[in-house]
C-alpha cells in the first residue's frame with residue numbers, strides 16, 4: 382500500500398504549512414466549510430430556513446453562483462487543501478506536517494475509517510474536533526465509540542454538550558487569545574448539518590412552520606450554524622480584526638434528501654455529479670474586496686482556493702508546494718475581488734468508474750459516481766445514477782426514504798449532455814443534437830483519465846475497531862506513513 386501511495390505522499394501541503402514563511406499585513410482568514418447543506422438550504426437562495434447572519438455576509442460580499450465542489454465530504458476536503466482534483470490525490474488526504482503559525486482547525490477532519498496516518502493537527506497549530514464522518518452531536522460517539530480530540534489527545538469531558546456550541550466557544554477563545562502580530566487562519570469545518578439530525582430544543586421551536594419532523598430538525602441545525610457564524614464574527618470584531626478578515630463560505634457537497642438536505646430546483650443530491658450534488662452555495666466576504674454586493678457568474682471550483690490564497694495575490698504569504706503533480710486549481714482572486722472573467726473555462730467534476738475499485742465488496746465502497754465535466758455552458762455526464770429532483774417538504778415535496786435513492790443508483794444514465802446556462806436544472810438532454818460537443822467533452826474526460834494516479838482507497842481495517850474497543854474511543858491505531 383505504501384508503494385502505491387508514494388506518489389501522493391508529498392502532494393498535499395496544507396495552507397498552514399506554507400503561510401509560516403511570511404505573515405505581516407496579510408488578511409485574517411476565516412474559512413467556513415459547512416457539512417452537507419444543499420443549494421436550497423440557505424436563506425440567500427430563498428430557503429424558508431432562516432440564515433440572517435450568513436445572508437448578510439453574502440449580500441455584502443460576493444456570491445459565487447457557478448461554484449462547484451466534489452460530491453462527497455472527503456474528496457472536497459482533499460481538493461480544498463491541495464488544489465488538486467481527486468483523480469490527482471488518490472482520494473487520500475496526506476499533509477506534510479511542519480511548524481506553522483496561528484492555524485486552527487475546528488470540528489471535522491473527514492477521512493478516517495481506513496488505515497491512514499492522516500490525523501490532525503498535521504500542520505495546524507491546534508485541532509479540536511473529530512475524525513470520522515458523522516457522530517452523535519450530543520454524546521460525540523460514532524458507531525458506538527467516542528470520537529473527540531483536542532490536538533492528538535482523546536477528550537472525554539464534553540458529554541451531553543451540543544458539539545457546534547463547543548466549537549464556537551473554542552473559536553471565540555482562540556480569537557480572543559490570539560496574538561495579533563500574526564494573522565489568524567481559522568478553518569471552521571462545521572459538524573452541522575450532517576446527520577444524525579439533532580438540535581437543542583430552543584432551535585427546534587423556531588421552526589414550527591415546518592411540519593415534517595426531520596426537516597424541522599435539519600432547519601434547526603442550519604439555524605445553529607447561522608448563529609455560530611454570527612458569534613464568530615463578533616469574536617473577530619471584539620478583537621478588532623474584522624476589518625481585515627476575509628471570509629470564505631462553502632458547502633462541501635450537495636444536500637442529501639434522505640437526511641433532509643435539499644437542492645431544488647437542481648437535479649440530484651450528495652454523492653452524484655448532477656448539479657444538486659456538486660453546485661454548492663458559496664460566497665466570499667471581506668472589506669478588501671473591490672466589488673461588493675454582487676453575484677459572480679463565472680466558473681469557480683473548490684480546488685481554486687489553494688492557488689487563490691497562495692499564488693500571485695498571495696493572500697496568505699508563501700508559495701504553493703512544488704510537487705510533480707500539477708495543481709488543478711486557478712487563482713480566481715481577480716474574478717472574486719474585481720469581477721474579471723474567470724481564468725477557469727472547464728471543471729472536471731469527477732472520474733469514478735466501477736472498474737477502478739478492484740476488490741471492494743462493501744456496498745458503501747461500490748457506490749461510484751461515474752464521470753462528468755463542465756466546459757463553458759456545456760456539461761457531459763457518463764455512467765451516472767439517474768437522479769431526480771426533490772422539492773423540500775415545506776414547499777410540498779417529499780422526504781424520500783433510502784430505497785428511493787437506491788432505485789436511482791441502479792437506473793444508470795450512460796450518457797447525457799446539458800447546456801447548463803440554458804438549462805441549469807438538467808431537464809433536456811441535448812446529446813443527440815450536439816454529437817460534436819459530446820465527442821469533444823468525452824475526449825477531455827479521457828485525457829484527464831490518463832493523468833489519474835492509482836486510487837488510494839482501501840477497505841476498512843478491523844484493527845481500528847479492536848483499538849476502539851480497547852480505548853473506548855476511536856484512536857489512531859497504525860502508522861503506515863514515513864512522512865511523519
Ligand SMILES: *[C@@H]1O[C@H](CO)[C@@H](O)[C@H](O)[C@H]1NC(C)=O
Pocket residue numbers: 517520521522577
Ligand atoms: C450516544 O447516542 C446514541 C444515539 O445517537 C446512542 O445510541 C448511544 O448509546 C449513546 N452513547 C452514549 C455513550 O451515551
Ligand SMILES: *[C@@H]1O[C@H](CO)[C@@H](O)[C@H](O)[C@H]1NC(C)=O
Pocket residue numbers: 560561562
Ligand atoms: C506577540 O508576538 C510578538 C512577535 O512574536 C511578540 O514580540 C509579543 O510579545 C507577542 N505578544 C503577546 C501578548 O504574546
Ligand SMILES: *[C@@H]1O[C@H](CO)[C@@H](O)[C@H](O)[C@H]1NC(C)=O
Pocket residue numbers: 545546547549550605606608609612
Ligand atoms: C452564541 O452566543 C450566545 C451568547 O453568548 C450563546 O447563547 C449561543 O449559544 C451562541 N451560539 C452558538 C451556536 O454557539
Ligand SMILES: *[C@@H]1O[C@H](CO)[C@@H](O)[C@H](O)[C@H]1NC(C)=O
Pocket residue numbers: 621622624
Ligand atoms: C473598521 O472600519 C470602520 C469603518 O471603516 C472604522 O470605523 C473602524 O474604526 C475600523 N475598526 C478597526 C478596529 O480598525
Ligand SMILES: *[C@@H]1O[C@H](CO)[C@@H](O)[C@H](O)[C@H]1NC(C)=O
Pocket residue numbers: 767769792793794795
Ligand atoms: C431517468 O428516470 C426518469 C424517471 O424519473 C425516466 O423518465 C428516464 O427515462 C430515465 N432516464 C434513463 C436514461 O434511464
Ligand SMILES: *[C@@H]1O[C@H](CO)[C@@H](O)[C@H](O)[C@H]1NC(C)=O
Pocket residue numbers: 758800802803
Ligand atoms: C447554451 O445556452 C446559452 C444560453 O442560452 C447559449 O448562448 C449557447 O449558444 C448555448 N450553447 C449551445 C451549444 O447550444
Ligand SMILES: [Ca+2]
Pocket residue numbers: 416417453454575633634
Ligand atoms: Ca459533507
